[in-house]
Amino acid sequence: MEFDFNYLFGISDETLTWWQMSARAIGVFFAALLIVRVGNQRVFGKHTAFDIILGIIFGSILSRAITGNSPFWPTLVSALVLVLLHRGLATLAYHTSGRLGNFVKGKPIELIKNGEMQHEALQRYSVTENDLQEAVRTQGGTTDISTIETAYLERNGNISIICKKK
Structure with missing residues (x-):
């Protein structure tokens, strides 16, 4: 066979x-x-x-x-x-x-700069303050936006947070 x-x-x-x-x-x-x-x-x-x-x-x-x-x-x-x-x-x-x-991979978008929300970027990419606070909580930090040095909407859709140094 x-x-x-x-x-x-x-x-x-x-x-x-x-x-x-x-x-x-x-x-x-x-x-x-x-x-x-x-x-x-x-x-x-x-x-x-x-x-x-x-x-x-x-x-x-x-x-x-x-x-x-x-x-x-x-x-x-x-x-x-x-x-x-x-x-x-x-x-x-x-x-x-x-x-x-x-174009192929995208680029990170700055959402918070020196503790100040970048409202134009937030609106353009449909990110709310609640989204930012969730990202801060997920990364184990405070929800006080003024303590954040920078926050980026990364190419993969995650939000990364860098807190100000104390």
Whole structure:
């Protein structure tokens, strides 16, 4: 009995059986694991807009391989190309400073400067005083805004706080 890879994964079939979709799901899982490892650990470890977009598109592409809405191999290759694009842009952003890095990864936004809230930045990025106080409490500090030297809305959406020295 010869192993028929195309039959197992329903490569040439018009419709997929439940077990062919299951085999595809297992195959896509391991292919995705391999592809993410090719990308690097950063791909899904951080949550900048750059990384989130990859996650959404990556999942969408791979789901098409499982359900048979797209051809199996070209879909896996396109997922790999997407991860390699992410890695390439991240590498370019690392080696170049300025606009490309800021566009691809974003830049931190100063929300508090010398104990003063930067209301224009707060409004522009929809950060409330309660959001700032939550960030200070989370980092174990006081909720008194005047004791904060600076606060930044980081590229991944977190708020970092640097308190004034006593």
